[in-house]
Amino acid sequence: MNPRHALTEPWLLRPLPQLGELDAGGYADLGMISGLEVHQQLLSDRKLFCRCPAGRYSAEHQAEVLRHMRPTLSEMGEYDGTALMEFKTHKDIVYLLNNETVCTYEMDDAPPFEIDDVALDRSFAIARLLGCNIVSEVHITRKQYLDGSIPTGFQRTAIVGTDGRIPYRSRTVRIRQISIEEDSCREVSDRGHLRTYRTDRLGMPLIETVTDPDMKTPWEVMEVGQILRWLTRISRLVRTGPGAARQDVNVSVTGGTRVEIKGVPSLRHIPRLVHNEALRQTSLVAIQRELQKRGVGAHDIVDRAVDVTASVRNTEFRNVRQAVEEGATVVAVPLPGFEGLLGAATQPRTTFLKEFSDRIRVIACIDDLPNLACSTQDAPTFAGGEWDKITKACGVADTVPVLVVWGRRQDTETAAREIAIRARDATAGVPNETRQALDDGTNGFERILPGADRMYPDTDLPPIGISDERLARIFANLPEPPWQRQQRLLAQGVGADLAERLSRHPAYDLFQILLVELSRHGQSAITATGLASLLLDRSCPRPPSLKVASAWWGETVRRLAAGEILPEGVYHGEEAPLEPLSEAAARRCLAAALAAVPDGPRSGRQGEDFVMGHVMRDLRGRVAGRKVRGWVKEAQA
């Protein structure tokens, strides 16, 4: 290799750090910051802008419609970059329609109906819980999505609150905004130039909570996500279950840019995704510096597409040969200046070359993988002689990497242009992108990150004024946020761990009722911590409904407080707590149990535990264990 093309950036010469290798200081060195966008479906009977039922999913459909999307101008007079990208893909978009769950509104064959006030009220409640400033007039806005996930080509969305904050550890995390919006379609498939969507989920009300980039490590992102989830869940204003909550993660590093990772399936995937994105951006910044040192700028990268179909017609490279037999065009694109860079690691098991492959897959719709070959790639592709021909056809030295793509002529032309675009992007560092979370913790290109240019006022619906009276009515019934509950529980004497768990548990309200019951008994035989621990214990019997539960627990707590029954008797009882034994009965029972204890250690602490383990099977919940241990000690002495 020409020494001019040897890698010099230290980051590119070392293996990428694994998740767990970097501490907070390590991420601070990368300048990593991260924010969250949490989407949760609001609990409602109907969809947000029509009267179709919400939350009814089905795998059947009775009809289809076919649509295409074209970019339009934003209110500020600009075309959005994403919009133009999606237009380049020339996708046929097919929507599957189920008569029970969609009407002409979702098909974009009818204007919207009035917004669902129940959902809107709930969004205000959540905005308030997150400490947001509440808007006084709601403006429905159209947010363009040209991927087809919404048949109109835009999502109807509206800000309900801005600039909130939630406590996190010893600091606060800022909430940038909360919006109410309609959910999108579920993608069924996306192959070549055909993308198919199911429409049942389309139009269901969602809230989107956007935090500022206040998280500094991958784990902080997960924890804040958890807090936001709990908060809305305890409010009982959102749906739960698969797909009801989804999150996007925004990550950037020093020299990088905000990249949005979409479709994060669960909170526990977050740390790995954030970590890997921080690595990717750091690698791209290092590649940018390397290019800078080589004097390669955006203007040096020219659009080149050399048709090499004839040169590789008889290749042994099976994918290409088969494609050519089916009429495909093969196009070569040289990338002078990128020597040694395409193999640089950007994420685990992923090199810089994948950035090109992804763009080709998404934008040129060439999605049979591998969808490109690289002359400097260490993988079985064309034979050496074929590469020589290709390089020669491109008129470049054999050290210059050459990318080869194959497919329909029009698609290879798009692909060649995208290769040049991505290469130019590399001279600027990290492109503004929306990326897709992949199962292995890495991420792949999804689309160009849309900007404010894709927002457009909805001319179909007038602004909705929100009166003070309406807000007062909504805020009168707000639940306490978990951090306030936690403080209350601590003050009520519940241990720290239990307080944290109970603060986000559905049993919290019941606990507060029972605590009042408990306080009537003055000197109680059970503490607040004991009661919390009982309520949170999974093995505790649970009456079927809350109404039954409060009565059942009311009586149980009274008896616990009065010392009539033991907490263990509640754990181990079936429908009713176990009744305690009188001392005489207990001793009789113990005697019988002792006689049945099998051979084993009898002396010392070990012997004591062995015997206890057996006799308590009969006595648990009916006599305090402490008491039994005393008697066992006596018997062994």
Added chain:
Amino acid sequence: MNEANRDYPGYRTPTLDLLRRENAPVWSQATLHTDRGDFTGLILPRSETADAQHIVLKLDTGYNIGVRQDTVQRITVHGRKVAHYKIPEKAFPYDPQKPRVKLIGTGGTIASRLDYRTGAVIPAFSPGELYGSVPELADICNLETEKLYGVFSENMGPEQWLGTARAIAAEIEKGVAGIVVGHGTDTMHHTAAALTYMLQDLPVPVVMVGSQRSSDRPSSDAAINLINATRTAATSDIAEVMVCMFGPTSDQYGLLHRGTRVRKMHSSYRSTFRTLSDIPLARVDQDGVKPFRADYNHRREDRGVTLKDYYDDRISLVYYYPNMKPDIIDSLVANGYLGIVIAGTGLGHVNKPLYPALDRANRAGVHIYMTVQTMWGYVQMYVYETGREIMELGVVPAANMTPEAAYVKLGWALGQSHDRAEVERLMLTPVNGEITAREPHNGYLVMQGGIPEVDAFISEHWK
């Protein structure tokens, strides 16, 4: 707009007073300090139909919100950013090999931009603007455009019909290969009928087009409709006044409807236009125009067109309803109306109490024609005695003209003559399909969903 309000478009007292007091005109980058917290963004113009209580703010994220004026304590202005809204304009390429097509605009949104005052979209129209948003047009023709009117569909009337017909006739004489007329969809079928009567013996296609989803949205049908209409105007052998709009709701193909038989049949569907009591002329897509029938007026090389630009607007269309009172008819006569088209029930009926009023109208010289509110099918006033009685009152059955086609035609006929026999001759002699000799069995196809074989067909072929 008065001088003082120029910097505050759409704002009225008390919000206007607040903005002026705080020296925060529209397009200010500002922070509004309010009882409900601080909001920072760009102050936008306010829609004039919205209330006078809120300031519209565009946040950095692109969202708009409204801030009620009485919650604002003070405003800090940081800067100014004026929106420059314009559709990218590129010179429309000229290709001597391609036919000349003239696009005449009357309103509607083929390409459009947002009007801040009303929050509605207004059309953008020059060839450069159109090329910027629908570049495919350059593959079809050399496009010229002329904005004749800028009115919503519902504001089109005789004045615009006459003006459009005259403009088209002039263009044809200048030698264009075809005409496209951009039009709002609501009354497109009225205008299509009017142009059919006024422009006879056409040598080239006259294609009316609009959109059901405005072109400011990605899913708009405007671009495809415009492309299909332009292709029809440039290449079609059918030299008639036609409406070119979506066939099915999917982006599949457009249908070409005869101007006198077409009607808007759904308030919002893309596939809203239908040919009634007949089949459409043709379908059109990227592969060209495929006629469904041969009995159309063929394209010619000559430039001859017969312009019949007549109209008398003292006419009315009365949609009959049970218990209609005679004073409805009497008041029309008293107000000087010369002609009435009735959309009657069934085969063409009205109730008995109306008979004396119809008789009075007839004696006063008013021309009365009967159509059917069933939309499909013929008037047949011999079947029932009531029909015969109504005819004896001077009401003329108008065969299978749609009520709208008959209404427009009566004005056109009265513009030429008030003689009863001559008006009747004009009314009952079809110009182009407004009356047909026969109704084919597939001229009435209103299939019903839910029938499994119909649903299967829709799912397979008519998406």
